Amino acid sequence: MMRPARSTAGAQNVAPLISRRGAELRYSSYDVLVVGGGIAGLTAAVGAAHRWNVGLVTKGTLDQTTTFLAQGGIAAALSPHDSPELHLKDTLEAGVGLCEEEAVRVLVEEGPARIRELEQLGTKFDRQGGKLILGREGAHSMARVVHAGGDATGSVVASALAQVLTSGGRVELHENEFVLDLLMDSGRCVGAVSLGEEGELTVSLARAVVLACGGAGQVFAHTTNPLVATGDGHAMAYRAGAVMRDMEFMQFHPTAFYGTENPTLLLTEALRGEGAFLRDDAGERFMMRSHPRAELAPRDVVVRHMRRVFDRDKTDHVWLDARHLESRFLRERFPTVHVGLQKRGFDLCTQLIPVAPASHYFIGGALTDTWGRTTIPGLFACGETASAGIHGANRLASNSLLEGLVFGERTVRELDRYLAVADPAVRKVRLDLADERREGNDAAAVAESRRTVGQVMMHMCGIVRTREDMEKTRTTLEALQASLAAPGLSVAELELFNLLTVARHIVATASVREESRGVHLRSDFPERDDARWRRHSLAQRDAATGELVVESSTVVESSAGEG
Ligand code: SIN
Numbered sequence: 001m002m003r004p005a006r007s008t009a010g011a012q013n014v015a016p017l018i019s020r021r022g023a024e025l026r027y028s029s030y031d032v033l034v035v036g037g038g039i040a041g042l043t044a045a046v047g048a049a050h051r052w053n054v055g056l057v058t059k060g061t062l063d064q065t066t067t068f069l070a071q072g073g074i075a076a077a078l079s080p081h082d083s084p085e086l087h088l089k090d091t092l093e094a095g096v097g098l099c100e101e102e103a104v105r106v107l108v109e110e111g112p113a114r115i116r117e118l119e120q121l122g123t124k125f126d127r128q129g130g131k132l133i134l135g136r137e138g139a140h141s142m143a144r145v146v147h148a149g150g151d152a153t154g155s156v157v158a159s160a161l162a163q164v165l166t167s168g169g170r171v172e173l174h175e176n177e178f179v180l181d182l183l184m185d186s187g188r189c190v191g192a193v194s195l196g197e198e199g200e201l202t203v204s205l206a207r208a209v210v211l212a213c214g215g216a217g218q219v220f221a222h223t224t225n226p227l228v229a230t231g232d233g234h235a236m237a238y239r240a241g242a243v244m245r246d247m248e249f250m251q252f253h254p255t256a257f258y259g260t261e262n263p264t265l266l267l268t269e270a271l272r273g274e275g276a277f278l279r280d281d282a283g284e285r286f287m288m289r290s291h292p293r294a295e296l297a298p299r300d301v302v303v304r305h306m307r308r309v310f311d312r313d314k315t316d317h318v319w320l321d322a323r324h325l326e327s328r329f330l331r332e333r334f335p336t337v338h339v340g341l342q343k344r345g346f347d348l349c350t351q352l353i354p355v356a357p358a359s360h361y362f363i364g365g366a367l368t369d370t371w372g373r374t375t376i377p378g379l380f381a382c383g384e385t386a387s388a389g390i391h392g393a394n395r396l397a398s399n400s401l402l403e404g405l406v407f408g409e410r411t412v413r414e415l416d417r418y419l420a421v422a423d424p425a426v427r428k429v430r431l432d433l434a435d436e437r438r439e440g441n442d443a444a445a446v447a448e449s450r451r452t453v454g455q456v457m458m459h460m461c462g463i464v465r466t467r468e469d470m471e472k473t474r475t476t477l478e479a480l481q482a483s484l485a486a487p488g489l490s491v492a493e494l495e496l497f498n499l500l501t502v503a504r505h506i507v508a509t510a511s512v513r514e515e516s517r518g519v520h521l522r523s524d525f526p527e528r529d530d531a532r533w534r535r536h537s538l539a540q541r542d543a544a545t546g547e548l549v550v551e552s553s554t555v556v557e558s559s560a561g562e563g
Contacts, residue, residue: 023200025201026203027202028202030053030204030206031052032207032208032419033056033057033208034056034057035209035210036058036385037162038214038384039158039404040384041058043382043412045165047412049165054170058175058177059179059213060226062162062173062175063155064228065158065214065226065228066215066217066226067401068154069226069266071151073146073148075397075398075399075402076144076402077111085108086141087144088104088105089141090141092104094395094396095391095392095396098518098534098536099390100388102556104389107390107402107403110409115405118160118161121161122164123148125148135274136270136273137398138293138298139299145398147270149336150332151336157401176197178491180192180195182236183205183429184241189378191203191426192204205429208419211237212233212382212383214228214384215362217358218231219506220250220457220458221262221455222256224266225263226263227262231498231502232494232498233366234247234502234505235497235498235501240376241543242376242379242381242540243367244364245538245539246363246364246537248510250462251299252299252357252358252360252463253299254306255267256355257340257341257355258317258354259354262454263358266358267320268336270334271334276295276321276322278295278320279318279319280319281315286308286309290305291305299395299397300394300518306318307464317355318354318355320354327350334348341353359458359462361384362384363392365384365387368380368381368386368388369388371413371414372410372414378422382403382410383407383408384404438487439485439488440487440490443492446492446496449484452476456477457503461507464521466523474511477504481504508539515529516528535552535555537550537552
């Protein structure tokens with residue numbers, strides 16, 4: 001099994017993305033610096049603050065995260081008819097042979113306790129007659145998804161955690177603070193450098209850093225992810241020398257509102273769980289003929305069949321039909337979707353709704369073990385920024401909030417162990433930043449380049465991929481990168497550089513994987529190829545040359561996921 005050695009990158013204090021550019025420099029210091037304010041970051045910060053001095057830095061505000069937009073809910077074996085074993089089986093099957101069974105077992109076994117703790121913290125999950133209401137979603141063999149506020153689960157959960165975080169006064173919270181890069185000292189992560197709203201740079205020294213920056217849906221033009229989801233955590237982990245795993249796997253959600261908005265409105269899978277149909281232009285329920293579970297087939301399967309309909313009918317969307325469901329029920333169970341559609345001139349109760357796949361969840365991330373440890377000492381990752389191995393090649397619906405909770409909490413337990421023995425103090429590293437005054441790039445050109453990345457990735461390396469298209473994509477991305485001057489200290493520019501980094505990784509790893517599996521669909525290699533490709537891709541920055549190196553590693557054997 002190929003396993004890159006623990007990184008030795010970091011001979012320099014900070015990776016080369018930024019220059020100081022005359023900015024004011026501030027210093028702060030923590031035991032633990034958490035980067036990101038979604039469910040994983042909040043869980044890690046709240047937990048770590050029981051023992052340690054914690055800072056949480058987030059590029060936006062706590063209500064601008066992907067977690068905040070989450071609709072469906074959190075999957076866990078909470079029903080007396082359910083069991084972690086069944087949840088494990090469904091997750092492994094959905095993951096098409098690439099899940100790490102040990103990690104999935106941790107997820108499903110520890111999930112129920114984490115949900116009960118969330119309730120104790122004040123989250124009000126929807127109940128009927130005192131009992132939790134459990135929703136059904138695609139590829140689950142039974143109803144097991146708890147939700148809150150109908151389809152407002154993410155905002156309810158995030159608000160409860162944010163309330164604990166801010167009321168406790170134990171975590172120093174910095175919103176609207178963009179983390180540029182990790183701070184490295186002799187191969188160890190010792191903090192991060194961030195850019196504040198006034199253009200000042202803050203050097204946060206930390207004995208441990210937790211990356212929980214969410215995903216990178218904005219790499220693609222059609223996405224349900226908020227504007228902030230630009231792969232910053234992925235890009236900075238890579239620049240620091242971390243091993244990145246399975247970067248070719250971006251999950252597209254089948255039912256996003258069809259249109260050109262960025263981000264677009266998600267129409268939660270729970271709608272299909274409650275009985276909504278997918279129809280083609282002729283009104284036919286095409287999933288009936290395509291999979292025994294029809295509209296509740298695994299997400300990758302639904303998207304593939306939608307693509308077939310698009311090709312056959314020369315269209316780019318299908319229709320979600322909830323007209324046969326009771327109007328009052330729809331309004332109460334799906335207030336976010338109902339109101340969101342009203343704003344766009346559609347009525348969920350009486351009209352067919354046009355839907356198309358949109359990038360939704362990034363499976364690729366910084367390789368971690370089941371304790372949140374990356375390949376860099378002192379650097380931890382959890383949530384969408386991490387690859388703990390639980391999603392395989394296709395994530396099971398509503399396993400992602402659960403991932404943030406379970407692995408956020410396990411990261412805290414590991415921090416307790418790590419900080420008890422790690423060097424007590426981080427020495428004050430000298431910040432090796434060039435001080436040249438970079439002009440950076442024109443704002444209009446940056447916005448245009450971001451649109452180009454989204455379009456080329458969506459159409460040439462999105463749902464269906466071929467060698468030829470990916471070669472063209474690579475050339476376009478390289479030309480775009482070459483046309484840009486080194487970034488100045490503007491968030492839009494730095495996001496663009498991060499998007500380009502992640503896009504290049506997706507193209508490089510997707511080109512190498514010559515098969516179709518889960519959310520990775522190649523029309524030039526349409527079959528799944530277990531003999532060659534039941535493997536993870538690993539991407540790492542070569543410390544000597546600065547080049548991207550792609551290798552692979554085996555999956556720990558399990559009998560499941562063979563479906
Ligand atoms: C949804 O509500 O359909 C999204 C749930 C998920 O992505 O897990």
